[in-house]
Amino acid sequence: MTDQAFVTIKNAAKSFGKLQVLRDINLSVERGQIVAIIGPSGSGKSTLLRAINELDPLTSGEVWLEYVQINKTLPHRQHEAHVNQVRQNIGMVFQHFNLFPHLTVRGNITLAPRMLKGLSEADANKLAEEQLAKVGLTEKIDEHPSRLSGGQKQRVAIARALAMKPKVMLFDEATSALDHELVEEVNLVMKQLAEEHMTMIIVTHEMDFAASVCDRVLFMDQGVVVEEGPPAVIFQNPKEERTRNFLRKHL
Ligand code: ADP
Ligand code: MG
Numbered sequence: 001m002t003d004q005a006f007v008t009i010k011n012a013a014k015s016f017g018k019l020q021v022l023r024d025i026n027l028s029v030e031r032g033q034i035v036a037i038i039g040p041s042g043s044g045k046s047t048l049l050r051a052i053n054e055l056d057p058l059t060s061g062e063v064w065l066e067y068v069q070i071n072k073t074l075p076h077r078q079h080e081a082h083v084n085q086v087r088q089n090i091g092m093v094f095q096h097f098n099l100f101p102h103l104t105v106r107g108n109i110t111l112a113p114r115m116l117k118g119l120s121e122a123d124a125n126k127l128a129e130e131q132l133a134k135v136g137l138t139e140k141i142d143e144h145p146s147r148l149s150g151g152q153k154q155r156v157a158i159a160r161a162l163a164m165k166p167k168v169m170l171f172d173e174a175t176s177a178l179d180h181e182l183v184e185e186v187n188l189v190m191k192q193l194a195e196e197h198m199t200m201i202i203v204t205h206e207m208d209f210a211a212s213v214c215d216r217v218l219f220m221d222q223g224v225v226v227e228e229g230p231p232a233v234i235f236q237n238p239k240e241e242r243t244r245n246f247l248r249k250h251l
Contacts, residue, residue, distance in 0.1 A: 004028075004064060004066075004067070005028035005029055005030050006029055006030050006031040006032075006033070006065070006066060006167070006168070006199055007027070007028070007029040007052070007063075007064070007065055007168055007199065007201070008027070008028050008029075008062070008063070008064040009025055009026060009027040009028075009048075009051075009052070009061065009062070009063050009064075010026055010061055010062040010063075010064075011024055011025075011026065011060065011061040011062070012024070012025040012026070012027075012048070012051060012058050012060075012061035012062075012063070013025075013058065013059050013060045013061055014044070014047055014048075014051060014056065014058050014059050014223075015059045020223060021044045021047050021223050022044045022047055022048060022051070022058070022223045023222075023223045023224050024061075024224065025044075025048060025061070025223075025224070025225055026225070027048075027218065027225070029168070029199060029201060030199075031197075031199055032197035032198075032199055033199060033200075033215050033216065034194055034198075034199070034200045034201075034202065034213055034214045034215050034216075035200070035201050035202070035214060035215065035216045035217070035218060036202050036203075036204055036210035036213075036214040036216070036217045036218070036231075037049075037201065037202070037203045037204075037217075037218045037220060038203075038204065038205070038207065038210060038217060038218070038219055038220070038246070038250075039218075039219055039220035039221050039226075039246065040221060040246060043220040043221050043222060043223065044220055044222075044223040045172070045203045045220055046172050046173075046203065048220070049092070049170045049172050049201065049203055050172075051063060051071075052065075052070070052090065052168075052170060052201070053070070053086070053087050053090045053092060053170065054070060054071060054083045054086070054087070055092075057071055058071055065086060065089060065090065065167060065168065066167070068086060070083075070086045084116070088112075088116055088117070088164055088166070089164075089166050089167040089168065090166055090167070090168055090169075090170060091158075091161030091162060091164060091166035091168070091169040091170065092161060092169075092170045092171075092172070093154070093157050093158055093161055093169065093170070093171045093172070093174045094157070094172050094174070095172055095173040095174065095176050095177050096177055097145070097150075097153040097154055097156075097157045097177075098157065099145040099153055099156060099157060099160070100145075101144065101145055101146060102144075103144075103145075104141070104142050104143060104144055105128075105132065105137070105140050105141050105142070105143055105144075105145070105148075105156050106125065106128050106141045106142060108145070108156060108160050109124075109127070109128040109131060109132070109156070109159055109160045109163050110124035110125060110127070110128050110163070112160070112163065112164055113127055113163050113164060116164070117164070127163050128141065128159075128163060129141065131159035131160075131162050131163045132156075132159050134159065134162065134189075134192070135155035135156070135158055135159045135189050136155065136185075136189075137152060137155055137156060137159070140152060140156070149182060150177060150178045150179065150182050151178055151182030151183075151185045151186055154174055154175070154178065154182075154186045155185065155186060155189055157174075158174075158186075158189055158190075158193075162193075167199065168198075168199040168200070168201065169193065169198055169199070169200045169201075170200075170201050170202075171190065171200065171201070171202040171203065171204070172203045173203055173204060173205065174186060174190070174202075174204075175187065175204070175206065175209075176205060183206070187206075187209050187213075190202070190209075190213065191212075191213055194213050202214065205250065207235060207247070207250055207251050210231060210235075211231040211232075211235050214231055215230070215231075216228060216229065216230060216231075217229065217230070217231050217234040217235070219234060219238070219240070219242075219243045219246065221242050221246070226240050226242050226243055227239060227240045227242075227243045235247065235251065
């Protein structure tokens with residue numbers, strides 16, 4: 001097992017009915033590494049991220065976090081308990097924030113630590129305050145999400161994910177729904193996480209951000225990883241024609 005990376009995806013395939021969306025994907029992410037996934041719409045980026053935490057279980061292949069196989073075959077009830085357990089280690093941030101609208105910021109952040117980890121109200125509150133301070137939103141703790149800007153909502157979503165002390169963070173186009181002027185405040189939070197050596201897998205359309213923050217870039221197209229490498233190689237000297245075509249339109 002010692003040769004295994006922190007997050008490992010082996011021979012991943014995924015079909016929705018007859019539509020094959022992922023084909024033989026292999027990915028290894030070391031602890032503290034930051035990997036960007038780029039590629040055209042519909043190439044399978046979200047499906048791959050969602051496979052990591054079993055939101056879209058693979059049709060075949062394996063997903064591992066450290067020494068635990070996330071998608072192991074288990075009887076239904078055991079599987080549910082297993083998935084709930086492993087998901088606690090995986091923070092996910094979506095394009096559309098997915099905050100609970102009826103809860104305050106505090107309620108959003110404390111819910112999972114209280115329900116899933118059994119934290120006391122006082123401990124959960126302390127945690128919420130710590131995480132909000134990290135994303136620079138201490139003063140919004142008693143607001144409802146509807147009173148926040150998109151950038152603030154996304155920073156709360158990140159704080160909420162971090163409150164579970166995840167081993168890895170997954171970002172699915174976290175800034176795509178934001179007005180241009182709000183993108184940077186979210187990018188800054190992600191850069192700060194990078195400096196703290198959080199392991200991250202980041203699906204993004206922002207090539208400059210990927211180039212500045214990520215250790216490795218994967219280019220996906222039509223359900224396969226066409227090419228991967230350090231940002232300097234993928235962005236400046238890609239080998240594959242498909243990568244060059246994509247980057248011509250997006251750089
Ligand atoms: P990307 O994130 O790269 O834009 P997705 O992973 O969302 O791509 O989608 C890849 C393909 O899978 C697309 O053709 C999409 O329509 C299809 N797809 C995604 N989710 C589902 C689903 N739940 N049911 C059926 N098809 C899906
Ligand atoms: Mg997507």
